[in-house]
Amino acid sequence: MTDRVPVTYHCPRCGAVAELQRDPYLADQSVTPYPLAGWHYVGTDEDYESDDVDGVVLACGVDTRDEADGCGEPFYLSFVRFEAGRRVDPEPEPEHVELAGEGPPSPDGPDGPGGPGSFRG
Ligand SMILES: [Zn+2]
Secondary structure (H helix, E strand, C coil), rough: CCCCCEEEEEEECCCCCCEEEECCCCCCEEECCCCCCCCCEEECCCCCCCCCCCCEEEEECCCCCCCHCCCCEEEEEECEEEEEHHHHHHHCCCCCCCCCCCCCCCCCCCCCCCCCCCCCC
């Protein structure tokens, strides 16, 4: 498969430009700062054109063309989904997104074990 075309996407947070090699006939639904409920995302180094993939998670500042421009936050390219021949509309943006398993790394966890500020002894 060599007939993919470069498609550019803008980070919804900072506007940095990312480029993906896409099949030219696939339909994109939206680019959002959060994943849509029910969509299955993979990274840009995985096979995002696979049938069971609904979107791509891009790392701003890593997958973007100009790494210096990135805000460092992930953003989500969502493909149009069909179920039983009907287009699936995404739910309104949820207030809380629950990610099973892994979340974004937090550089400063509030309750790290054995922190320097421990007063118990
Ligand atoms: Zn960004």
